[in-house]
Amino acid sequence: MSRNENEIRTLDPATVDKIAAGEVVERPASVVKELVENALDADAAEITVEIDAGGIERIRVADDGVGMSEEAVRKAVQQHTTSKLRSLSDLERGVSTLGFRGEALYTIGAVSRLAITTKPRGGETGTTLTLAGGEIEAVEPAGCPEGTAVEVTDLFYNTPARKKYLKRESTEFDHVNTIVTRYALANPGVRFALEHNGREVFSTTGQGDRQATILSIYGREVARGMVPIEEVAEGPLDGMSGYVSDPETTRASSTYISTYVNGRYVRTNTVRTAVVDAYGTQLAPSRYPFAVLDLDVPPESVDVNVHPRKMEVRFGEETAIREQIEETIEGTLLDHGLIRTSAPRG
Ligand code: ADP
Numbered sequence: 001m002s003r004n005e006n007e008i009r010t011l012d013p014a015t016v017d018k019i020a021a022g023e024v025v026e027r028p029a030s031v032v033k034e035l036v037e038n039a040l041d042a043d044a045a046e047i048t049v050e051i052d053a054g055g056i057e058r059i060r061v062a063d064d065g066v067g068m069s070e071e072a073v074r075k076a077v078q079q080h081t082t083s084k085l086r087s088l089s090d091l092e093r094g095v096s097t098l099g100f101r102g103e104a105l106y107t108i109g110a111v112s113r114l115a116i117t118t119k120p121r122g123g124e125t126g127t128t129l130t131l132a133g134g135e136i137e138a139v140e141p142a143g144c145p146e147g148t149a150v151e152v153t154d155l156f157y158n159t160p161a162r163k164k165y166l167k168r169e170s171t172e173f174d175h176v177n178t179i180v181t182r183y184a185l186a187n188p189g190v191r192f193a194l195e196h197n198g199r200e201v202f203s204t205t206g207q208g209d210r211q212a213t214i215l216s217i218y219g220r221e222v223a224r225g226m227v228p229i230e231e232v233a234e235g236p237l238d239g240m241s242g243y244v245s246d247p248e249t250t251r252a253s254s255t256y257i258s259t260y261v262n263g264r265y266v267r268t269n270t271v272r273t274a275v276v277d278a279y280g281t282q283l284a285p286s287r288y289p290f291a292v293l294d295l296d297v298p299p300e301s302v303d304v305n306v307h308p309r310k311m312e313v314r315f316g317e318e319t320a321i322r323e324q325i326e327e328t329i330e331g332t333l334l335d336h337g338l339i340r341t342s343a344p345r346g
């Protein structure tokens with residue numbers, strides 16, 4: 001076998017598909033993210049996430065959203081099918097839905113066994129569609145409530161190389177927990193429940209109260225240590241609200257600083273730095289507070305498409321925004337007597 005190492009070859013479509021699937025679906029948490037986003041886009045008021053063995057064996061996300069007809073669900077599992085975007089001009093005008101690429105169900109289906117049970121709101125009959133490795137196995141009528149339940153079993157059963165990269169059950173569970181927490185905090189008006197191996201991890205009330213949501217997720221100790229932001233310092237942001245913890249209610253990781261820009265979760269060093277600086281020397285080294293922050297950023301001052309999968313953002317007027325966040329949090333901590341004096345500026 002003397003094959004030219006430098007020869008340029010065209011990959012066969014099945015290989016291309018699997019590579020693409022790997023970018024959307026890296027681990028159970030990425031499946032959960034896509035399914036929860038679909039449920040939110042479907043106007044759900046209640047979303048239940050059940051996982052077994054960290055999601056490696058089974059993931060089920062059920063919602064009471066708009067549901068799908070038989071015809072719609074058959075289409076939904078195909079590639080590039082979406083009800084959310086019609087053309088490029090829709091995209092340029094800005095999309096309000098969390099999804100729009102029309103690839104999640106297709107790619108999840110390609111690397112797992114998938115069963116979707118769904119009934120449209122006001123519809124007469126429900127449908128169950130089952131798929132294995134991307135091939136439709138059956139489409140049958142089903143007695144089910146309005147809404148959609150998507151069940152994913154045996155993730156990566158047909159891509160063993162990827163399956164090998166899954167971590168321990170507890171690590172995969174942590175990732176899922178982080179994702180569900182992120183969406184539950186962002187949507188206090190939606191009732192979320194997370195179950196692992198048949199046990200409830202948390203459930204929120206869905207009453208629209210952020211503080212109650214924090215209590216449901218982080219527990220009484222943490223919720224007691226958190227105070228609301230009431231006054232916002234001057235700066236480029238149109239608004240800012242949320243909760244921050246006292247300097248003693250901390251963890252060794254910055255995961256518990258959750259930032260939402262115009263309603264979307266984002267990862268941003270700018271905000272993390274601003275939060276930490278607001279506490280100044282009153283935060284122990286390598287400790288991070290809890291914070292849930294909603295930033296109302298003028299669209300021209302933020303680029304959320306830096307990397308859609310990583311949810312990173314880039315701010316225009318970055319320094320001014322960082323200072324505004326820092327001053328706002330510092331003011332909040334001072335007002336509540338949680339720090340003694342203004343922290344030295346760094
Ligand atoms: P996208 O979310 O980018 O449109 P998906 O592959 O995630 O792509 O979903 C494809 C389509 O399937 C969606 O556009 C929507 O019409 C439908 N769909 C998926 N999940 C749900 C759900 N939970 N409830 C109702 N419709 C859904």
Ligand code: MG
Pocket residue numbers: 034037038098099100102104105
């Ligand atoms: Mg989607």
